[in-house]
Amino acid sequence: MQSAIKPRKLVRGAAERFWSKVNKSGDCWLWEAAKQKEYGWFWHNGQGVAAHRFSWMMHYDEIPEGLHVLHKCDVKLCVNPNHLFLGTHQDNMKDLMEKRRIANDTIPIVKLPGHTSLDDVLVYCNKHNLRPTINCETKMWVLRPMPRRVK
Ligand SMILES: [Zn+2]
Numbered sequence: 001m002q003s004a005i006k007p008r009k010l011v012r013g014a015a016e017r018f019w020s021k022v023n024k025s026g027d028c029w030l031w032e033a034a035k036q037k038e039y040g041w042f043w044h045n046g047q048g049v050a051a052h053r054f055s056w057m058m059h060y061d062e063i064p065e066g067l068h069v070l071h072k073c074d075v076k077l078c079v080n081p082n083h084l085f086l087g088t089h090q091d092n093m094k095d096l097m098e099k100r101r102i103a104n105d106t107i108p109i110v111k112l113p114g115h116t117s118l119d120d121v122l123v124y125c126n127k128h129n130l131r132p133t134i135n136c137e138t139k140m141w142v143l144r145p146m147p148r149r150v151k
Helices: 007-010 015-019 051-059 088-099 119-129
Strands: 039-044 047-050 067-070 085-089 130-135 140-143
Touching: 007 051, 007 119, 015 039, 015 051, 047 051, 051 067, 051 085, 119 130
Parallel strands: none
Antiparallel strands: 039 047, 067 085, 085 140, 130 140
């Protein structure tokens, strides 16, 4: 169950405290504070949020319903926004690999709640300002936010 979080409100004023808990000396920015289930855990305004999800929200925006923030680097404690991408739960991906294949039979599309065809996925992406791209390593479609100007 994901709680409905208003990212802008949630992340306000959190950046300094958030990054003080992160070791940025390497390519992966490692969370060095509280953990829960192997993931970094950040408390802010009385609310606990997975640190990588929080990092995502600070840099991009809301996490669309039903999607997860995943690691390109497979380092669960990493909160480097450049290493994060949106995707579905792994089980869904596996499930989908077996059930739904397109084109050359190797690239499954992401499974979205209530969305069944590639057209549906594209409509979903437009609506949420996401861009579907293929992850070269996993051959999975992933949804990335459309580039936004960073101040
Ligand atoms: Zn990383």
